[in-house]
Amino acid sequence: MDPVMLARIQFASTTIFHFIFVPLSIGLAFLIAIMETMYVVKGNETYKKMAKFWGKLFLINFAVGVVTGILQEFQFGMNWSEYSRFVGDVFGAPLAVEALLAFFLESTFIGLWIFGWDRLSKKVHLLCIWLVSIGTLISAFWILVANSFMQRPVGFEMVNGRAEMNDFWALITNGQLLVEFPHTIFGALATGAFLVAGVSGYKLMKKLDIDFFKKSFNIAIVVAMISSILVALFGHQQAQYLVDTQPMKMAAAESLWETSEDPAPWTVIAGIDPDNQTNTFELKIPYLLSFLSYSKFSGEVVGMKELQAQYEEQYGPGDYIPPVRTTFWSFRIMVVAGSIMILLGLYGTWLTMRKKVENAGKWFMKALLFSISLPFIANTSGWIMTEIGRQPWTVFGLYQTQDSISPNVGAGSILFSLIAFSTIYAVLAAITAYLFVKVIKKGPNAEEKEDHLAADPFNKEGISSVS
Known part of the structure; x- marks a missing residue:
């Protein structure tokens, strides 16, 4: 097989797996901080139990996320x-800051939070979890600084065929970053919120620990609703930004081969034929693509064929059209998942405001359980659209993917490591799922039961719990 394609598959598979844990850590840390804030403000012990219970899931998730993230750096x-050699002077700086500043901030205060219960004052302990939450946001910021440079390179100069940073401020005020960061963060908050809401809904449906999970649900569903709406709004801004900076990606996301008429319709579904550069059928909504692109019901959108000609004139001969089917359908999967999240968030918030959560129909609680998967689907498909739609570039307009691979690493070595990593990740996924289910099944009163057994080592059957 082609070593470039194998390397791409490996990087995609490891990144997708790692990105399962990153947004969940960000979202759970934020929700736990809110729960502990409620405990400190109200003095209600239920909120303390909530912070501890959901904190167990956060710690499991964070640990696996760290392990999978280390592999990303090595790749x-x-x-x-060759990519690292070309862009290392720019790309390495934000990654180094992320590791030295954000990761150590998270790790230090996670330790204090874990072992600080009943040892630190309430307010100091609360500060620890908020610093953990802020640390996850800072970590995401620096990673996205690096990614945004790949999407829109700024703040650099070419020296001896390599990109070298000459303007750090331009790097951290990159227009791509300003739209990509909030879109990603609110997606992460939605990920944590729907996990908490989905588990809470299931427990409420089973009539288990009603007060505990009702309070968890009320907090999570409001965060889920707000973050889902903001994800859509910032996603809309990001799409409009890409119309100017990466028009080929947006044309591919719409399977738009020819420059559209004015106003431009939005294609709902299409039969895409990349070989003949045409669509065999299309279902369109008039005017909508112009509105999505320019916030007005007028304006044409440049098609892929015209852009291909422009890029050949600017960059030389080559195929500058990305995989259209993947870009087109991943975008729509993201939109559908996000739309369902908004609807469920709005209905759940309405139930919370009407104080009818316990009386919600089973269909809704079952839908909430399913909704746990929706942010992961949206996050993954959005990432696929973003990265695949940038092809054939690793750094847009500067450096192509085919030139980025290590010259001395053969296809056999990559295939072996791909199989090995995939196997390890499958085992990690199974262990993580097992631990999550185990914690959720035990429920929020597991610690009290353990303390009771420790105080009374003989159960009602006269069998020592110690033995």
């Missing part, structure tokens, strides 16, 4: 050494 030197 730049292993499979993508």
Whole structure:
């Protein structure tokens, strides 16, 4: 097989797996901080139990996320050494700041939070979890600084065929970053919120620990509703930004081969034929693409064929059209998942405001359980659209993917490591799922039961719990 394609598959698979844990850590840390804030403000012990219970899931998730994240760093030197050599002076700086500042901030205060219960004052302990939450946001910021440079390179100069940073401020005020960061963060908050809401809904449906899970649900569903709406709004801004900075990606996301008429219709579904550069059928909504692109019901959108000609004139001969089917359908999967999240969030918030959560129909609680998967689907499909739609570039307009791979790493080595990593990740996924289910099944009163057994080592059957 082609080593470039194998390296791309490996990076995509490891990144997708890692990105399961990153947004969930960000979202759970924020929700736990809110819950502990409620405990400190109200003095209600239920909120303390909530912070501890959901904190267990956060710690499991965070640990696996750290393990999978380390591998991401190694791949730049292993499979993508030419890319690292070309862009390392720019790309390495935000990654270094993320590791030295954000990760150590998270790790330090996670330790204090874990072991600080009943040892630190309430307010100091609360500060620890808020600093953990802020640390996750800072970490995401620096990672997205690096990614935004790949989407829209700024703040650099070419020296001896390599990109070298000459303007750090331009790097952290990149227009791509300003639209990508909030879109990603609110997606992460939605991820944590729907997990808490989905588990809480299931427990309420089973009539288990009603007061505990009702309070968890009320907090989570409001965060889910607000964050889902903001994800859509910032996603809309990001799409409009890409119309100017990466028009080929947006044309591919619409399977728009020819420049549209004015006003431009939005294609709901299409039969895409990349070989003949046409669509065999289309279902369109008039005017909508112009509105999505320019916030007005007028304006044409440039098609892929015209952009291909422009890029050939600017960059030289080559195929500058990304995989259209993948870009087109991943965008629509993201939109559908996000739309369902908004609807469920709005209905759940309405139930909370009307104080009818316990009386919600089973269909809604079952839908909430399913909704746990929706942010992961949206996050993954959105990432696929963002990265696949940038092809054939690793750094847009500067450096192509085919030139980025390590020259001395053969297809066999990459295939072996791909199989090995996939196997390890499958085992990690199974262990993580097992631990999540185990914690959720035990419920929020597991610690009290353990303390009771420790105080009374003989159960009602006269069997020592110690033995």
